[in-house]
Amino acid sequence: MVKRERWRQDFSGWFNDVLQEADIMDTRYPVKGLYVWRPYGMKLRNLVFSILKQLHESSGHQEVLFPLLIPETLFQKEAEHIRGFGGQVYWVTHGGHQKLDVKLALRPTSETSMYPMFALWIRTHADLPIKVYQVVNVFRYETKMTKPLIRLREVTTFKEAHTAHATAEEAEAQVREAIKIYRKFYDELGVPYIVSKRPPWDTFAGAVYSIAFDTVTPDGKALQIGTIHNLGQNFAKVYGLKYEAVDGKHHHVYQTCYGISERAVAATIMAHGDDAGLCLPPDVAPIQVVIVPIPFKEKETPVENVAAQVKEELTSTGLRAHLDDRDLRPGNKFYHWERRGVPLRIEIGPKDVEKDQVTAVRRDTGERLTIARKSMKKQVGEILKQITDHLRERAKRSFEALVNSAVDLKSARELLKKQGGIIRVPWCGRESCGKLIAEKAEAEMLGEEIGAGPQPEAKCPICSDPATVNALLAKTY
Numbered sequence: 001m002v003k004r005e006r007w008r009q010d011f012s013g014w015f016n017d018v019l020q021e022a023d024i025m026d027t028r029y030p031v032k033g034l035y036v037w038r039p040y041g042m043k044l045r046n047l048v049f050s051i052l053k054q055l056h057e058s059s060g061h062q063e064v065l066f067p068l069l070i071p072e073t074l075f076q077k078e079a080e081h082i083r084g085f086g087g088q089v090y091w092v093t094h095g096g097h098q099k100l101d102v103k104l105a106l107r108p109t110s111e112t113s114m115y116p117m118f119a120l121w122i123r124t125h126a127d128l129p130i131k132v133y134q135v136v137n138v139f140r141y142e143t144k145m146t147k148p149l150i151r152l153r154e155v156t157t158f159k160e161a162h163t164a165h166a167t168a169e170e171a172e173a174q175v176r177e178a179i180k181i182y183r184k185f186y187d188e189l190g191v192p193y194i195v196s197k198r199p200p201w202d203t204f205a206g207a208v209y210s211i212a213f214d215t216v217t218p219d220g221k222a223l224q225i226g227t228i229h230n231l232g233q234n235f236a237k238v239y240g241l242k243y244e245a246v247d248g249k250h251h252h253v254y255q256t257c258y259g260i261s262e263r264a265v266a267a268t269i270m271a272h273g274d275d276a277g278l279c280l281p282p283d284v285a286p287i288q289v290v291i292v293p294i295p296f297k298e299k300e301t302p303v304e305n306v307a308a309q310v311k312e313e314l315t316s317t318g319l320r321a322h323l324d325d326r327d328l329r330p331g332n333k334f335y336h337w338e339r340r341g342v343p344l345r346i347e348i349g350p351k352d353v354e355k356d357q358v359t360a361v362r363r364d365t366g367e368r369l370t371i372a373r374k375s376m377k378k379q380v381g382e383i384l385k386q387i388t389d390h391l392r393e394r395a396k397r398s399f400e401a402l403v404n405s406a407v408d409l410k411s412a413r414e415l416l417k418k419q420g421g422i423i424r425v426p427w428c429g430r431e432s433c434g435k436l437i438a439e440k441a442e443a444e445m446l447g448e449e450i451g452a453g454p455q456p457e458a459k460c461p462i463c464s465d466p467a468t469v470n471a472l473l474a475k476t477y
């Protein structure tokens with residue numbers, strides 16, 4: 001079993017090494033906060049986002065593509081929104097040598113480019129609901145320290161969905177559907193998470209309320225990996241999104257939006273990695289099985305022929321199999337694919353050929369298995385399934401060890417200092433108490449937990465009133 005010591009104790013260094021050694025990203029691009037996706041990383045990214053796109057398509061969302069540039073006149077219309085993003089916007093001020101009459105924002109998110117167009121598309125109730133999404137890059141001038149896949153100035157991969165509905169109830173139902181989609185997505189990646197309603201002071205600029213998914217990094221910090229916003233009629237009123245109801249009257253629509261970025265890739269990497277590097281769930285591994293021939297001089301030809309046949313057999317079942325026939329020592333090849341997190345390695349030596357078998361080695365446990373050729377296709381499928389289950393369980397155990405409850409703020413503070421993670425504290429739900437809870441615990445308030453409430457007798461540690469919710473506290477990325 002590969003250890004997870006450095007993964008935990010030096011997470012930041014581990015993460016940067018994995019991105020480099022597994023060919024995920026090149027971090028040497030000469031603009032701060034901008035990074036280059038390398039081919040293997042790009043494949044991983046596409047596999048992760050194809051799951052997310054599929055979940056949107058199968059729930060009635062349609063893909064669109066809006067322009068990157070947003071005129072200042074549109075962008076400045078929603079006052080709250082501007083307050084939230086104002087300091088982080090990149091502006092295009094010139095076209096060639098010509099100064100532009102109207103400055104153009106590089107989208108930090110797309111509400112202000114999409115909704116004026118929605119206003120043109122919506123006439124009657126029959127045009128509703130609108131449920132669209134796009135996967136695009138967005139720009140934010142981050143002033144905090146940037147980190148590949150986690151804090152970027154160009155978010156290269158932002159899946160943003162935007163919806164419009166006739167009634168507040170339908171918008172509420174849409175929020176629930178979005179939560180369901182995001183749960184399915186992260187469950188499939190085996191990434192553990194906790195869902196909370198962000199406190200009022202941390203709500204998305206222009207939203208009525210915001211829901212967030214957070215996971216925990218191996219070194220115990222909370223990382224936001226998805227957000228869902230109920231926008232109410234705020235944007236609809238500013239951009240004139242109205243529909244004619246059956247009774248002939250005009251009403252503003254109700255809206256929601258929700259997004260997930262390449263942090264989903266970061267979360268997958270950190271949830272499953274170990275001290276040998278990347279360790280990928282088979283569903284998103286660019287290569288699921290790598291075949292390494294181990295020839296002896298005089299018997300070279302049969303070993304390589306068999307290796308090629310094995311590759312063909314596995315590929316024919318729809319697996320992403322790769323034959324490494326480079327002129328390198330097998331040990332170097334093992335190391336190479338281990339660092340890249342390939343879930344299963346198949347070794348074929350003269351003895352295997354003789355006995356009509358292959359030797360399989362699991363990346364997650366290091367376990368070696370001998371498999372008869374005639375049952376290989378079936379068994380490889382089963383082993384990959386076991387790897388998926390094991391990785392999911394292991395990630396869940398690590399996560400659960402870092403999500404704890406505390407009854408008072410002193411123990412919350414001490415737990416956070418000692419091992420980090422997310423701490424549940426009973427809360428009356430009042431904003432003034434919430435701010436003090438966070439301050440006294442010396443942590444960020446993620447929000448109130450969704451899906452679990454406080455113990456029956458629990459009291460708010462500030463005002464001693466009965467607690468109505470769990471506050472989630474953490475140090476954040």
Ligand code: ZN
Pocket residue numbers: 427428429430433460461462463464465
């Ligand atoms: Zn209170």
